[in-house]
Amino acid sequence: MGRGRRSVLAAAVTVVCAVTLLGASGTAFASAQRPDPNPTPTVAPSASPSVTAPPDKDLEAVRARLDGLYHDAAVATDAYNAAGERAEKQSAEIADLEQKIAAGQARLDALKDRAGAAARAQYRTGGLPPQAQFLLSADPQGFLDGAGRVLAGQRATSDLITETTRTQQDLRQYADDAADRLRQLEANRKAKAAAQKRIKERIKEAEKLQATLEARQRERLAELERQAAERAQTAWLGSGVLKDVRGKASEADEKAVEFATAQIGKPYEWGAEGPKTFDCSGLTSQAWAAAGRPIPRTSQEQWKQLEHVAVKDMRPGDLIIYFDDASHVALYVGDGTIVHAPRPGRTVTLAGAGEMPILGVVRPDAG
Known part of the structure; x- marks a missing residue:
């Protein structure tokens, strides 16, 4: 002050x-x-x-x-x-x-x-x-x-x-x-x-x-990460979790998805909420601001304050919250896919919704 x-x-x-x-x-x-x-x-x-x-x-x-x-x-x-x-x-x-x-x-x-x-x-x-x-x-x-x-x-x-x-x-x-x-x-x-x-x-x-890794080890590490994500996604899909998912996106959902997917390729930066860089909740909060539905800034507050919905009821535009401490969030775009800002050194990207442990799903456009 x-x-x-x-x-x-x-x-x-x-x-x-x-x-x-x-x-x-x-x-x-x-x-x-x-x-x-x-x-x-x-x-x-x-x-x-x-x-x-x-x-x-x-x-x-x-x-x-x-x-x-x-x-x-x-x-x-x-x-x-x-x-x-x-x-x-x-x-x-x-x-x-x-x-x-x-x-x-x-x-x-x-x-x-x-x-x-x-x-x-x-x-x-x-x-x-x-x-x-x-x-x-x-x-x-x-x-x-x-x-x-x-x-x-x-x-x-x-x-x-x-x-x-x-x-x-x-x-x-x-x-x-x-x-x-x-x-x-x-x-x-x-x-x-x-x-x-x-x-x-x-x-x-x-x-x-x-930095301690040799070039071939870094390549191998990237392959291990890809394999782990693929195993998790395959197991998630194999559970039949999406067989009853029929949710239809609202107009606001579509606007949020459009905004989020337009940011693909932009770098992750902690604390950032655009327009050039994003962290995970910066991306989701700005996507929904663009849709005309302001939501809390952090993934933990998004989990606490937004309406919870069952995975079987989710639809494009909903937010998937990850880990027991609600420390990561992504925007669901449909067909078992999310768009999110993963972590430092990565860019906004599409990924399988089941690649990380899901805590739950929340809906910004609850009305």
Whole structure:
């Protein structure tokens, strides 16, 4: 938050205190556990990989290790995106509170001016009680005629005191709320920075591990990944899961699919939501924004907030959420196929929907 915002809040607190005194006289991942609703990643030290190429017999272990590293990076990416989303919301709330504080200060200043005018009027009459003013008046009848105005003035004074007290209480509450939002904003900025650090560490470790491989080993590793994905997809299709899938896409579904498939070939980048790069939930959230149905930014929030549907009822445009911790998401395009942004070093691509362990299916266009 800038110095100007802090000075406004400080001024509000000062005004509240002053008025109080006057009145007395603020795609490659591994399975993991289900997520915390507001995940805040902790940064664990990474073991430096050997610079020596591993034996060919260990390539399967290398593949599993890379899966784990990229899965951890995906979890941290979701935490990074969630912290950023919360920080944006809190910044907007703080801006709204600043406007309320400024308006409250202006109102309080006006009330103080009215109180001062009343005090000066009382001084001009010598501060005498009404009975004395009546006895000393050169025109007692005129005084009695004005008695109604005096009573009205007294009621106005009482209303002024009540309004000043209420404005003072509002200002105090606004200041307390703003201070609370500031604390939350700072906490989410720290969470975002911790997630960013973790992402970079995991990706760097994966890149170092891959750099130890010889060219032929990298080719073999890619083949192992392809074979593993093919086995998973074959097993998924072999279960007969698609035999009853007959869902028909809505107009909004078709628009989301059209947007997502138009991004094929664009690089994955953690924290990105287009137009040149995407992470997994950045792609799905932007696809549905293009379809006119804004949805949550992260895969975990998409899983929590959108309507769940059975796999047998899914249709093109639905989102498939993967892994026990909802750390990956893809958009279903039909015929057992998804479009998704897999992981660092890859591009937006089509893939088999069963290549990763499915947690469930959600529908943005539930209506």
